[in-house]
Amino acid sequence: MEGPVSVARSLGGRAHHNEKPPGVPVFELDDLSVEYGSFRAVDGIDLSIAANEITAFIGPSGCGKTTVLRCLNRMNDLIPSARVLGAVRYHGVDLYGPRIDPVEVRRRMGMVFQKPNPFPKSIYENVAFGPRVTGHQGDLDDLVEHSLRRAALWDEVKDKLRDSAYALSGGQQQRLCIARAIATNPDVVLMDEPCSALDPIATLRIEELMIDLKKEYTIIIVTHNMQQAARVSDRTAFFTVDVKETGDRTGRLVEFDDTGVIFTKPSQKATEDYITGRFG
Amino acid sequence: MTTDHHDSRHRFEESLEEVRTGILELGGLVLENVRRMGEALLENRLDLARIVVGADEEIDARYARLEFRVFEIMARQQPVAGDLRFLVASTRILYEIERSGDLAVNGAKGLIRREGYTMPPTIHSLVARLARGSTDLFAQGLEALRGLDPTAAAKIDHADDAVDSVVGELYQMIARNSENMGFDLAIELSRIGRYLERIGDHAVNIAEHVTFVVTGSFPGDGDAATRDE
Numbered sequence: 001m002e003g004p005v006s007v008a009r010s011l012g013g014r015a016h017h018n019e020k021p022p023g024v025p026v027f028e029l030d031d032l033s034v035e036y037g038s039f040r041a042v043d044g045i046d047l048s049i050a051a052n053e054i055t056a057f058i059g060p061s062g063c064g065k066t067t068v069l070r071c072l073n074r075m076n077d078l079i080p081s082a083r084v085l086g087a088v089r090y091h092g093v094d095l096y097g098p099r100i101d102p103v104e105v106r107r108r109m110g111m112v113f114q115k116p117n118p119f120p121k122s123i124y125e126n127v128a129f130g131p132r133v134t135g136h137q138g139d140l141d142d143l144v145e146h147s148l149r150r151a152a153l154w155d156e157v158k159d160k161l162r163d164s165a166y167a168l169s170g171g172q173q174q175r176l177c178i179a180r181a182i183a184t185n186p187d188v189v190l191m192d193e194p195c196s197a198l199d200p201i202a203t204l205r206i207e208e209l210m211i212d213l214k215k216e217y218t219i220i221i222v223t224h225n226m227q228q229a230a231r232v233s234d235r236t237a238f239f240t241v242d243v244k245e246t247g248d249r250t251g252r253l254v255e256f257d258d259t260g261v262i263f264t265k266p267s268q269k270a271t272e273d274y275i276t277g278r279f280g
Numbered sequence: 281m282t283t284d285h286h287d288s289r290h291r292f293e294e295s296l297e298e299v300r301t302g303i304l305e306l307g308g309l310v311l312e313n314v315r316r317m318g319e320a321l322l323e324n325r326l327d328l329a330r331i332v333v334g335a336d337e338e339i340d341a342r343y344a345r346l347e348f349r350v351f352e353i354m355a356r357q358q359p360v361a362g363d364l365r366f367l368v369a370s371t372r373i374l375y376e377i378e379r380s381g382d383l384a385v386n387g388a389k390g391l392i393r394r395e396g397y398t399m400p401p402t403i404h405s406l407v408a409r410l411a412r413g414s415t416d417l418f419a420q421g422l423e424a425l426r427g428l429d430p431t432a433a434a435k436i437d438h439a440d441d442a443v444d445s446v447v448g449e450l451y452q453m454i455a456r457n458s459e460n461m462g463f464d465l466a467i468e469l470s471r472i473g474r475y476l477e478r479i480g481d482h483a484v485n486i487a488e489h490v491t492f493v494v495t496g497s498f499p500g501d502g503d504a505a506t507r508d509e
Contacts, residue, residue, distance in 0.1 A: 272362055276359065
């Protein structure tokens with residue numbers, strides 16, 4: 001009990017998270033590095049992520065942006081050789097502290113992946129699964145409807161909740177995954193390339209949904225799509241990759257600023273080269 | 281990074297360079313017309329004034345072509361950062377150049393309409409200083425663009441103050457001599473002063489847009505480009 005309770009105390013619980021004073025960071029990354037065995041994948045990241053904003057991580061392949069994202073909900077714990085150095089503070093609590101329960105951490109952070117990955121179950125069960133596992137006490141039907149409404153999917157599926165999730169289109173499946181991610185009442189939604197498998201119209205719907213959802217959640221998105229980062233995010237972090245003589249590729253943070261600044265007036269030449277397409 | 285990517289980025293960079301060269305060429309045509317207009321005024325050269333008017337068609341056509349090209353690049357390449365600043369500034373610089381061309385034509389048309397001016401010597405020498413000053417300013421504005429010199433704006437602004445003070449002197453002298461010259465000519469020469477002064481202002485604006493392209497801010501504006509985010 002100690003871990004979750006200490007996080008919950010520090011946070012004051014999910015119901016109060018909108019009462020936080022503005023500008024209090026949800027995440028503070030302090031000299032964060034990630035190693036896989038002897039190989040350092042990401043080096044010395046300092047970053048502060050604000051509540052109720054969309055923060056975009058951009059950068060070339062191998063720059064560590066997904067690795068950093070996965071540090072935020074301790075997904076890297078699932079890789080045996082991975083080692084996280086430095087600090088990740090979540091509402092001021094050290095996420096890698098000895099008494100923190102990774103499962104509780106992941107409950108507070110919904111995650112959406114590149115390819116829509118609904119369970120091979122009905123639409124209803126996809127959304128109800130998480131709350132059931134975490135022992136949801138209230139009316140499950142209400143929660144499923146609420147989550148599907150928040151994910152802008154309710155009107156399209158309300159008459160076929162018992163149909164297989166696989167019968168939905170790719171864009172609908174991704175919105176179902178978002179509904180599933182928010183059904184457990186998280187504080188943060190992490191998105192790893194959420195639109196890369198979608199057509200432009202489905203992409204637009206997800207982007208509109210993200211902007212709507214940031215009122216309630218803190219959203220962090222990894223994207224290869226520069227225009228998407230420019231369209232939806234409030235702040236943008238640009239990562240790059242240094243290639244060593246040994247061939248090792250280590251990611252680092254180059255620049256982190258308001259998205260408007262990054263796309264009109266980046267301070268680092270490497271950022272400018274990347275976003276204007278002159279990189280490499 | 282595929283070869284295709286490099287090819288298309290290479291073409292993109294070429295298209296930016298093509299716009300910059302096109303603007304400098306257009307600027308060169310307008311500069312030549314501004315210089316001709318001054319010479320026509322001072323030497324009552326109606327033939328030169330007609331060349332100024334005739335050359336404007338080519339200037340307008342190039343202006344329209346370049347402006348469309350900038351729109352097309354924006355639509356197809358979705359530029360950001362320095363490229364975006366350059367293209368946005370390009371549309372503004374094109375406007376400054378095209379307006380300067382129109383002012384030269386206005387001056388030339390005035391001269392043609394009156395079949396030459398008879399200016400008192402004091403006024404003639406002030407118009408000569410003004411024409412030289414504005415032509416130099418315009419050339420400096422184009423030079424700032426050619427060299428993408430972010431510091432040019434400050435120097436040009438200083439030179440523009442000198443031109444403005446000559447215009448002030450000219451207005452005073454016209455007021456003092458207006459009865460001798462006749463009011464029609466006094467008004468006509470006031471307009472000429474105004475045209476030349478405005479050409480100088482456009483040159484200052486061009487240099488300021490260059491500062492914006494290079495630094496992301498307008499001179500003296502702190503962080504204007506991103507302040508209202």
